[in-house]
Amino acid sequence: MRDPRHNIKTGGSDWGADYLGEPDRLPSSSRSLISRLLRLMATEPAFSRARRQMLDALALTVGSRVLEAGSGTGSALPDLIPLVGQRGQIVGVDAAAGFAAEAQSRAETAGWSRVAYVHGDVRSLPFSDDGFDAAFCDKLLLHVGPASRIVAELRRVVRPGGRIGVLEWQPQLAISTSAPELEETFNAVLRQASHWPAAGPNLGRLFLEAGLEEVASRSYLAEAQSLADHPFWPAFLIDQLALFVALGLLADQTARTLAADLRAIDQAGGFRAGLMIWTVVGTKPAGL
Ligand SMILES: C[S@@+](CC[C@H](N)C(=O)[O-])C[C@H]1O[C@@H](n2cnc3c(N)ncnc32)[C@H](O)[C@@H]1O
Numbered sequence: 186m187r188d189p190r191h192n193i194k195t196g197g198s199d200w201g202a203d204y205l206g207e208p209d210r211l212p213s214s215s216r217s218l219i220s221r222l223l224r225l226m227a228t229e230p231a232f233s234r235a236r237r238q239m240l241d242a243l244a245l246t247v248g249s250r251v252l253e254a255g256s257g258t259g260s261a262l263p264d265l266i267p268l269v270g271q272r273g274q275i276v277g278v279d280a281a282a283g284f285a286a287e288a289q290s291r292a293e294t295a296g297w298s299r300v301a302y303v304h305g306d307v308r309s310l311p312f313s314d315d316g317f318d319a320a321f322c323d324k325l326l327l328h329v330g331p332a333s334r335i336v337a338e339l340r341r342v343v344r345p346g347g348r349i350g351v352l353e354w355q356p357q358l359a360i361s362t363s364a365p366e367l368e369e370t371f372n373a374v375l376r377q378a379s380h381w382p383a384a385g386p387n388l389g390r391l392f393l394e395a396g397l398e399e400v401a402s403r404s405y406l407a408e409a410q411s412l413a414d415h416p417f418w419p420a421f422l423i424d425q426l427a428l429f430v431a432l433g434l435l436a437d438q439t440a441r442t443l444a445a446d447l448r449a450i451d452q453a454g455g456f457r458a459g460l461m462i463w464t465v466v467g468t469k470p471a472g473l
Contacts, residue, residue: 208281216283218428220258222420226324227260229417231407232354235462236323238403239350240264242466243319248272252317254307254339255279255325259288266297276317278305280329307335312342319343321350326384336395345471349397353385354407355461360422361450367443371422374434385463397467408459412451418458422447 208216226232240261245251247270253261256277265275275292279285279302288302305311307322307329320339326332339349356375362368376382389402409418426440450456 209283212431215428215431216281218424220284220287222417222425223257223260223324225415225417225420229407229415231405231462232352232417235352235403235405235464236261237264239321239323239352239464239466240268242401242464243268243321243348243350245269245273245319249318250274250316251276252310252312252320252339252342253277254310254320254322254335255329256288256302257281257284257324259291259302261321261323262288262292262295262297262300266295271299273299275300276312277302278307278310280304280306307338310338310342314341315344317343317347319348319350321352323352324354326351326353326388327356327379327381330381332381332384332387332391333395336391336397340395340397340469343469345469348466348468349392350464350466351388351392352462352464353388355385355463356382357460358422359457359459360447361455361457362443363446363450367446370435370439371443374429378429378432378434385461388463388465392465392467395467396470398470400465400467402463402465405462405464406459407462409457411454411456412447422458 208219227236243251245268249269250273251265251269253276256279259277262275269275277285277288279288282304285302285304289300292300292302303311307325320343322335322339326335329335336349343349356379357372358375360368360371389400392400409415412419412422423444426435426444429435430437430440447456
């Protein structure tokens with residue numbers, strides 16, 4: 186099995202990214218699956234609650250300018266619109282031009298004009314210092330780093346007194362399987378597929394080391410008692426296996442065995458699953 190991780194070299198510094206690299210280069214079937222997974226993750230109740238509470242803590246008001254780094258297909262847009270209103274400005278940056286275009290058409294369909302989703306790199310945000318009232322990233326630090334540099338970029342583009350938020354989840358699920366090695370196989374792939382699997386519990390430390398103030402962290406549990414509890418669960422635990430097989434992270438036979446096991450346990454009524462989500466919000470000191 187190939188080592189899926191790679192390093193991106195920019196301007197002489199090493200950056201790490203996960204196995205996906207540039208989503209624009211993936212086959213369209215893999216891109217569509219990721220796009221569907223992002224939409225479902227965003228609507229799963231615990232992810233949705235965590236994101237909303239993190240966005241609320243950014244203290245946005247009508248007319249605020251807010252940036253999402255690694256904005257993907259624009260999952261956060263429906264939550265942001267009521268917070269910043271018609272006079273506010275929502276900007277998203279993503280390394281995948283296809284995702285940025287999907288997010289922009291979502292904004293246009295909703296009739297929202299003061300929204301711009303652009304193709305860009307969180308490693309070097311294409312914005313001047315102090316230009317936003319708040320900035321955040323949602324499910325980004327698992328995929329690309331060093332996280333300290335990304336947080337430094339977010340801090341740079343936010344005005345003094347503005348807030349920064351991060352949401353991350355832990356790629357270590359508790360899942361009912363008939364053999365412990367099946368759960369471990371799934372989690373091993375998730376860890377291998379992540380750039381920084383331990384991001385979640387380290388967000389508070391990261392913010393304190395970045396010199397941010399009023400740092401507040403929270404954790405959430407996403408859990409299911411049936412695969413049918415939310416479409417996120419079958420998409421994430423079963424449909425996603427095809428992506429792992431396509432990328433050489435999982436053997437086809439193992440994927441079939443795991444999928445069959447999860448379905449059989451679910452049919453018998455014994456399915457349970459859970460994963461942790463973490464958020465942190467901090468304030469850029471007035472003197473920075
Ligand atoms: C898991 S997705 C999350 C997307 C979105 N925040 C959401 O919650 O639906 C991670 C996103 O980070 C983007 N990404 C990865 N590396 C990046 C980089 N260096 N600069 C900008 N975006 C990046 C990917 O293209 C992808 O859209």
